[in-house]
Amino acid sequence: MTSITSQKTGARRPSHAPLPDGSRKRGGRPWGLPWIMPAFVFVVGLLYYCIIETGYLSTLDWDGTSPTPTSVGLGNYSEILQDPIFWKAIWHTVVFFVVTFTVQTAIGFVFAALLHSKVKLGAVYKVLVFTPVVLAPATMAPVFRQMFAADGQLNWALDHIGLGFLAQPWLAQSSTAMPVIMFITVWQFTGLTFVLYFAAMGQIDPETLEAARTDGASNLRVLVSIVWPGVRGTTVALAMLGVIGALKTFDVPYLVTIGGPNYSTEFLGTYIYRISIPSAHVGYGAALSILLLILALIGAIAVAARANRKDGESSV
Template identity: 65%
Template sequence: MSTTTRPGAASPPKAGKTSGGGPRRRRRSLPNGLPWILPALIVSVGLLYYSIGYTGYISTLKWDGTSPNPESVGLDNYGLLFTDPIFWTALRNTVLFFLVTFGVQTALGVFCAVLLHSRIRLAVVYRVLIFLPVVLAPAIMAPVFRQIYAAGGQFNDVLGFLGLGFLAQPWLAQSSTALPVLMAITIWQWTGLNFILYFAAMGQIDSEILEAARIDGASNWRILVSIIWPGVRGTTIALAMLSAIGALKTFDIPYLVTLGGPNFATEFLGTFIYRESIPLAHVGYAGAISIMLLLLAIVMAFIFGRRRNSEER
């Protein structure tokens, strides 16, 4: 059946065109994505990378931070850095701090996640209690821990109550015990984060695989080692990278609890930078330490990033 168009009648619009200028004009009127990312671009490029470049420039100066005529010393600050025993002490403390805290936090996080994935009463309450230290500000908790681990503090009182009074000592005033105390505080604070991430990762493991393993007679330990642990390996690598970078820039707990002492026993790269730049006014030298910290963080992120990519393949 043929159709005819009456004279003077408007012809039907062609496909792809609409009145009012069509979609092409409407598409032109929409802004592109640049205005949305411009603030973040300005902050990251204009502030972050400028600050890194300026710190690199400062690291070539002998400067107290206020003098109008700083002296250029080239790479002398870096040469001094590698011969400074305090720098090596801070680096050793940082590496040891990372190894111990990450290992213990990983073990406790996996244990708590496995336990709370089982049928246990008041599981929600336990999750809140485990995660609660993560949201507490270090500035609030530092005076509490100074009191707890003082010579006459509550920790020694508990040891006396348990009949272990011979172990009582000034925990924060001794080089041999100050660093382990800071490790214990950090483990208490950040185990909740490991637990939450492991708990979420374990929820992604196929329950049918676990049921099949139980039917085949696999013990809980075998299921943990052969199924659960490989299933959360990617989470472990990500947490290792975060813990390594976090250890490199650790500042708040050591500074607020021990001020890096006694005798630099709890000196970290972060506290070392602050000590050199603010109290001692060695701003150029502190800039060299900051650049070394940045390079170490980049290397660690690169290593763990490559390890994670190889695991995903």
């Protein structure tokens, strides 16, 4: 690794030199390698050992402590492909991602736009939508179990606004447990989406907005054709994080429903935990983790590729 780095850095131009002239297309931009190297070396140096170690463990049948692990080659992987719970978890992840990402993005975006407008008591709303982000799922899980219990506050509220027929034991049924998990996730992460959109909207040129308004564009029109494209970078970043996050989903389903009832809220993250820690199938868990890594990268690259294609179309 050291040799690669020095080769590359050897070829770089001095970073403090003036920006050279010349067309950008011919690579006239200054060399950026020294700028990214600190972060790269730091992240790769600290975490790649974990990835390599996990990759190695994934070829073992091992309980994590026994002095004699058995090598099984790719056996764990072929077993996973026939594991119905794995496929169930993948399916849950897909549904979960589509729903939570859409809802979170819509709400976070609208919130950010509304709170950039002249709304009274803005700080109060900001704190309320942000607070869930900082609350640890471990402490909130019992609160949610209580809220969604058969005699919980949600059913109580439904009763009192004349929707009593909707009351049900939300977490006890396979059909409603997943929507509850999605609700909690959206509740928890909208604040994040909001904060990022709020920051991104600060980058939109007020003069453009002003010009559009002078041309008689409505609020909705401004939102759709100026603000939304203006924060696309953030949307793409959030989509990539969303894919990775959905695959890693662990806290909420593990703490609220323990993946149940009957695996109806099982995700890759909860499955990996259950397999590697309580069941101590360290090798199988490592193989699941490596598959998770690959799927997450494929998903994130797909999002990025799609975004690039769109960029190409729109920048005619």
